[in-house]
Amino acid sequence: MHFVQIYLRSVRDTYTWHTEHPVQVGARVALKFRGRPRIGIVISVSLQKPEYKTQPIDEILDEQFIPATWISLAHWTSEQNFTPISQVMSLIIPEKFLLQCDPVVREKFWFLTGNEFETLKGVKQKLVIEKLLLSEATDEKLREIASPTVLKNLAEKGIIAFRLGNIAPAAQPDFTRPVHELSPLQQEVFEKISHSKKSCLLWGVTGSGKTEIYKKLAEKVLEKGNQVLILLPEIALTPQLIAEFRSVGSVAVWHSKLSEGERVQEWARCVSGEAQILIGARSAAFIPLPNLKLIVLDEEHEWTFKSETAPRLWTHDVAEWLSFALQTKIVFGSATPRLESWMRCENEEWNRVELLSRINETELPKIQFVDMRNEVKFGNYGPISSYLAEAIGATVDAGKQVVLFLNRRGFSGSTTCRMCGETYNCPHCDMPMKLHRNGKNARMICHVCGHLAPFTDQCPHCEATNFVFRGWGTQQVEQVLKDDFPGLRVLRADADSMGGKHDFRKLCEKFSNHEADVLLGTQMVAKGLDFEKVALVGVILADVGLSLPDFRAEERVFQLLTQVSGRAGRRTMQGNILIQTFKPDEKIFSFIKHNDTEGFLSWQKENRLATKLPPFGAIAKILFSHTDKKTAFDTAQSLFREIKKRSDCVCNFAPAFWPRTHGKYHFHVFLQTETREELYVVLRSLSLPIGARIDVNPASLL
Ligand SMILES: [Zn+2]
Ligand SMILES: [Zn+2]
Incomplete structure (x- = not known):
């Protein structure tokens, strides 16, 4: 008898069935689960009978549906990440294969089989025959001229038939870019x-x-x-x-x-x-x-x-x-x-x-920094410095285009009443809500949980109408550009303006066809875009993200700014980069200025060696969240104590950087060891409370 462990769709745990025939991992089988017929995937096979009574599987549908390597990958991923294997399996196979025996659609090609079509009366039928006399045609093509019933009738009369072709692919672009000779x-x-x-x-x-x-x-x-x-x-x-x-x-x-x-x-x-x-x-x-x-x-x-x-x-x-x-x-x-x-x-x-050199051997862009403190000294509190304003004007006059980057959407970072000092905070997240202005419409949005509130020009606490807007957002920059440069054609790309599936692509096409002078946006404009006529890239505020208490914060800013700079002068000319900052003396900026990735990385290496952070040590973040603050605190604390008792690894426990979001309180327990192996030894020895989220080698400590 063979005992097989089965993955079933939407079932968290995996259970065992038995079969008399040998079966491999990755096979697809039909069985009954709680009395109902289901389709499952074999994820392990054993000759050892489990302690409980097992049911037989009904049928092996496919001997090898998923190659065994990917079932091993699922086991490994599950162990490494403290995730049920069912969750990993749902990434490996689309659920439709567990609902239907054969959900795959193949292309149908119709062709003529008989020639008794002289007597046909129907106009649609004649159209189909005319088409097929020329060549065979796909189902899709024939549907343009006749309904499925017409095709079915003709097939029943033995006049046409179809063969199955390849598996129809998802929609793809209808053009191909040639392979070029390598330099x-x-x-x-x-x-x-x-x-x-x-x-x-x-x-x-x-x-x-x-x-x-x-x-x-x-x-x-x-x-x-x-x-x-x-x-x-x-x-x-x-x-x-x-x-x-x-x-x-x-x-x-x-x-x-x-x-x-x-x-x-x-x-x-x-x-x-x-x-x-x-x-x-x-x-x-x-x-x-x-x-x-x-x-x-x-x-x-x-x-x-x-x-x-x-x-x-x-x-x-x-x-x-x-x-x-x-x-x-x-x-x-x-x-x-x-x-x-x-x-x-x-x-x-x-x-x-x-x-390390560009294809057309264009020079890497020229990078300059603008000290925004000087702007403030001369009374310019806005997001566009006099240097950037001048550069935008000159670039547009020369028939070139500009990309402006700001990693914050909405109108402003926070909104505070000038009279009573009250800040608009999200009721679920204890964080400032962001003002969003679209023409006359204004509302407050929480960027963490999406909570919406109306914004009237009157403070809800003291009815004053005077606000301080801290931190520029893309909408505010757009407004300033429109006010300061009448006639300038601006496109904005951020999560607010890009709702639909194809919006961003359409916007890029528009910019590419030079239907706008400026493309302003968040991270979206930083990555992988290639516009021929962009001669100037302006970074509205390079400081965003730099002051976060996270060991990868600088790496992230460095990568982002280098990516943004790469948008300028990609084809034939050298580009210009203007980076605005209130902290021009930050060490990171000297590496950006000189395009010195190697220097930046060796500086980061020193920092992380000194603190034993990855890759020079291993770290795990365990998160506890609860609507009740004390419950979250107590659970985190008791785990912290358990770790302290069992191991001498570095461990600490603190409220999360954003202590309350979505109406829940968050606490973190951090664990640090010299190697990944040691870390797993400690983690596997713990009895973790339900709901604890383990993140090994987290992307961020926040
Ligand atoms: Zn007020
Ligand atoms: Zn919120």
Whole structure:
């Protein structure tokens, strides 16, 4: 008898069934759960009878539905991240495969089989025949001229029939970008990566043409009939990028905006091998690719590669696990690598390959800082300094375009009554609500929980009408630009202005066609966009995020500002960057000014070595949240005491940086050890209260 542990959709725990036939992990089976028929996936097999009575499975539907490697990946991820395996399995397989035997739609091709169509009377029927006399046609094409009933009738008369083609892919761009010859430098980099036995960090400045190198690497892998996985931050998954890889092979895509139906199609194309290249965001790392031989993780410094929901993991770790299990090549790409990745190269675990000049050999942009304290001295309290104003004017007059970046949406950071000093705080989060102004409409929005409140120009406490707006937001900058530069065409890109699925793409097209002079926005405008005519990039306030009490705060600001700067002068001319700050003496800015990534990283290395923070030590963050402050406090405290009793590792316990959000109080317990192994030993020894959230190697301490 074989005892099989089964994953079922929407069931947190996994249970055991039995079968007389041998069965492999990854098989798809039909069974009864609580008296109802269900479809499940075998996640482990044993000859050992469990202590409880088991039921037989009804039928093995597919002997090997998911390759065993991905079931092992699920087990590993579950253990590493203290997450139930069911939660990981839901990333590995779309749930429709557990609801229906065959949810996959294949393309239908209709063709003529008989010739007794002379007598047909129906106009629609004749149209179909006329079309099919020329060539066979897809179901989709015929639907344009006739209804499914017409087709069915013709098929019943034996006049037409269909054959099934490939699995229909999700919508993709209808254009392809050609593969270009590599420059001598790119060729050299390509060779180095091709011959490297280790994982590679491709350190390439923005605009150096990393994508062409990935394409060549993919081409080589596809020649042998293997598959490629390209992981990107969600925001970089543009139609342009997908079109780049379509010239190399058949592409599947995977991101959060796919519909459930599209997920099924793309998944089936990957698993069957019909798709040769999978391009996707973080979650694509879990999609089974049976012939996987190359993994590319581009923009590896992006924080979106760390999941903030369970399983809380770095995509880097998943990619490395796969690379080890399947013996595949792996390439991490970035202009501003994480210190963690940089150190892997210093320690010779990875190879560092450099690509430090731009394709068209344009100079890297010229970077200047503007001391905003001087502006205040001369009475300018607004977000646009006199230098930036002048530069915007000159750039637009010369027929070029401007990108302005500010990492804060809305109108202002906080709104305080000038008379009574009351600040508009969110009732659920104890944090300032942000004022949002859209023409005449004004309202307060909490950026943490989304709570909305009307904003009248009268203080609810003292009825005064005079407010202090602290901290500029993108809406305020837009207002100032419109007031100060009449006729200037401004586009704004932030979470407020970009509601729909295609809004951002349309806006980019508009800007690309020079239908606007200025593109103003949050992080959205910083990443991966390539506009030919941008000659000036202005950073409205570089200080945002710098004063956060977090060991990665500087790394984040450095990466972001370097990315933003890369938006200027990408094609033929040298760009200008103006960075406004109230703290021009911050050490980080000297590295940004000189494009000195290496210097920045060695400075960060010193800091982290001194504090034993990752990658020079291991850290875990355990979060407790409760609507009752005392309950949250007590639970955290008792765990803190338990750790202290069991281990001599560094441990502390404190209210979270944002102590109350969504109506809940938050407390953190931090654990620090020298190695990851020691950390796991301590974590596994604990009896954790329900609801505790463990985050190993957190992206942030906040
Ligand atoms: Zn007031
Ligand atoms: Zn709130």
